[in-house]
Amino acid sequence: MGSIGSGWGLTTDTAFSVIGHLLGTPDLRNTNNFLENGARLYLDGGTHPEYATPECDDIIELIAHDKAGDRILAERLRRAEQRLGEEGTPIKIRLFKNNTDSTGNSYGCHENYLVKRDVEFARLSTALVPFLVTRQVFAGAGKTYQSRDGIRYCLSQRGQRPLFAPGATPYPVIDTRDEPHADETRYRRLHVVIGDANMSEVATYLKVGTTALLLDMLEDGVCGPDLTLQSVPSAVHDISGDPTLRKTVTLQDGRRFTALELQMEYLEQATRYVDACGTSAETSELLCRWADVLSKLAADPMQLERQVDWVTKWALMGKFIGRHRLSWQDPKVDLLDLQYHDLRREEGIYGRLLEREAVDRMVDEHAVVHAQRNPPQTTRARLRGDFIRSANRSGTKCLVDWTYIRLAEDPEEQAVSCLDPFRAFDERVECLVRRMHLKAGLREEARERAAGGPARASRP
Secondary structure, three states, X not given: OEEEEXXXXXXXXOHHHHHHHHHOOOOOOOOOEEOOXXXXXXXXXXXXXXXXXXXXXXXXXXXXXXXXXXXXHXXXXXXXXXXXXXXXXXXXXXXXXXXXXXXXXXXXXXXXXXXXXXOOHHHXXXXXXXXXXXXXXXXXXXXXXXXXXXXEXXXXXXXXOOOOOOOEOOOOOEEOOOOOOOOOOOEXXXXXXXXXXXXXXXXXXXHHHHHHHHHHHHHOOOOOOOOOEOOHHHHHHHHHOOOOOOOEEEEOOOOEEEHHHHHHHHHHHHXXXXXXXXXXXXXXXXXXXXXXXXXXXXXXXXXXXXXXXXXXXXXXXXXXXXXXXXXXXXHHHHHHHHHOOEOOOOOOHHHHHHHOOOOOOOOOHHHHHHHHHOOOXXXXXXXXXXXXXXXXXXXXXXXXXXXXXXXXXXXXXXXXXXXXXXXXXXXXXXXXXXHHHHHHHHHHHHHHHHOOOOOOOOOO
């Protein structure tokens, strides 16, 4: 089970007013806004709104909810422009699903995986960090950077600008805080903070799917050879800064490998594990896609122009520079880099590629539209989303978080604890919904009596 939290960069002269309209609250000190699809939309820090998908136990459904977040923000952006115009502040808002802004700040696309508590964190970290560092060869979003040697193109946006966050490792790859959002005696939450925000559905599929598969292996006690890196920061920077994919990184034991070679080692481990344990059609498809992408990266990355963000963007930039006879230093190239991530489908470059069917998809449009309004049906997100929908329709105030649900109007009401992420049905929550509708009916009767209208018998 997992979820993705993506931050967006925002450009406007009245950012805080815009964010208030985007998040539906004038009080930016409290933006814990859960939605009817079970997701969370809030202000992560500064002027960066963040959307966290609901808990998903299916990779394709997770991608649909990730894309649904893009659409939800784009819709709110349009409404915010309209309302600000009505208030006498006509402005154009740009919202970018990326990882850096013009002032040098870096913000991440965080992944959350539910892991059994009996898997030691040190073992998780040792086994996963080399994989997470090297997976940028297919999961990087691409970025042009000004270096001492001039402009260079990098695989990963996060790979060039490390963020030193409280509670994180010295170079943040996995957050070390023990905050499971579930029964802490049974589960821990693996909070991966090194990833880029992907526009490509294929990149998201590989990024999350391969990580989840390796976690399955670790939970089953399968651990391959020690691939511990000598220096994580150096490896991240070296791999990110080399779109030829030829640079090697040093392991703690002195051996040197390219990122692709290390990824191939993880692929081989995963293939042996799946062969030994049996496989599903979904896992077989994941392994085939992983192998195909690594093979094409080794032969010619441009074969992946439809699938991998950094390749798609690099190809676009090369064509743009050649067509207009520009240099990599031209500001128009930086603008293209940014516009790739614009969430307006009619103006963002990736959105236009999508409309022209110039990029590969993992979900159909119907699934994305459905995910904008509906929670997953096989996790506790169903309880949360349906509860919020009932509260919205009945005009009832409620308090909701990842692990509890309660009615806000009754101070004596006990919160319903939702510590099992796989529990999609709970009679306690259904009882709250019935009480919610009963109270709404009583309020309606009181209003009708006050207005002199006929009273109706209330029903539980």
